[in-house]
Amino acid sequence: MNYKEMLQPELVFLNIDAKDRKNLYKQIAEKLMKLGYVKDTYESALNKREDEFPTGVVSEHISIALPHANPENINKPFVAIVTTKNLIELLQMGYNTKEETKTFFFLGIQHSDDQLTLLQKFMALIQDKDFVDDFESITDESEMFQYIEKKFNE
Amino acid sequence: MAKIIVACGSGVASSELVVKHISDFFEDHGITGVDVEATDFKKLPDILASYDIYVWIARPSEQIQTIVDENNITSVNGLPIFTGQNPEVSYKEIISGLKGLSA
Numbered sequence: 217m218n219y220k221e222m223l224q225p226e227l228v229f230l231n232i233d234a235k236d237r238k239n240l241y242k243q244i245a246e247k248l249m250k251l252g253y254v255k256d257t258y259e260s261a262l263n264k265r266e267d268e269f270p271t272g273v274v275s276e277h278i279s280i281a282l283p284h285a286n287p288e289n290i291n292k293p294f295v296a297i298v299t300t301k302n303l304i305e306l307l308q309m310g311y312n313t314k315e316e317t318k319t320f321f322f323l324g325i326q327h328s329d330d331q332l333t334l335l336q337k338f339m340a341l342i343q344d345k346d347f348v349d350d351f352e353s354i355t356d357e358s359e360m361f362q363y364i365e366k367k368f369n370e
Numbered sequence: 371m372a373k374i375i376v377a378c379g380s381g382v383a384s385s386e387l388v389v390k391h392i393s394d395f396f397e398d399h400g401i402t403g404v405d406v407e408a409t410d411f412k413k414l415p416d417i418l419a420s421y422d423i424y425v426w427i428a429r430p431s432e433q434i435q436t437i438v439d440e441n442n443i444t445s446v447n448g449l450p451i452f453t454g455q456n457p458e459v460s461y462k463e464i465i466s467g468l469k470g471l472s473a
Binding site: 282 | 390447
């Protein structure tokens with residue numbers, strides 16, 4: 217699957233009201249399950265993975281997290297764009313130091329080069345100040361979908 | 371042949387990406403004869419000892435650190451390569467690790 221097909225209008229969830237990370241992951245897991253992207257094992261796998269191997273990434277311009285679970289817990293590849301109303305605390309990948317973020321890119325990755333390209337794309341985008349400024353100013357979900365889609369095609 | 375292992379939590383996303391970056395870097399700089407592989411933390415303890423350079427994206431556990439120390443493996447922080455922020459730092463460490471092997 218081409219990584220561009222992993223992004224769908226139904227996969228943008230902005231300004232989610234969650235009290236903490238586990239609550240956010242629960243809400244997103246429920247949405248993804250209803251849409252058929254993940255299995256019922258996904259939520260616990262996601263949390264287990266985050267506890268063992270945190271997925272926070274901090275760039276000069278923005279802090280994000282890339283929550284993901286092992287491939288056996290997903291039905292089809294996806295990327296979900298999620299922002300939260302309040303700052304959510306988690307840990308940074310590799311360094312395991314504290315991080316607060318409102319931006320989450322949930323990755324449903326199976327094994328393929330195209331999907332790696334997606335990850336690479338996100339890493340480049342979070343270092344682009346113009347992207348971060350635009351991203352943080354968009355509040356409408358369909359506008360966000362169109363914006364990210366446009367960025368993926370650049 | 372020199373062998374590099376890249377390890378993250380699941381072995382699918384982050385480590386694969388870092389392997390791709392390192393392979394591209396080697397290609398761009400005409401470095402050949404280096405094997406670069408991705409794995410996850412479950413398999414790592416069993417295979418790590420047979421590698422020369424270990425690039426970590428998830429923080430090495432005590433068990434992993436012991437294997438690194440006992441086998442004189444060069445351990446390199448792969449996060450700068452993953453995020454693309456100052457990856458030169460990691461590449462330099464990898465290169466000096468490779469030089470150490472041929473010396």
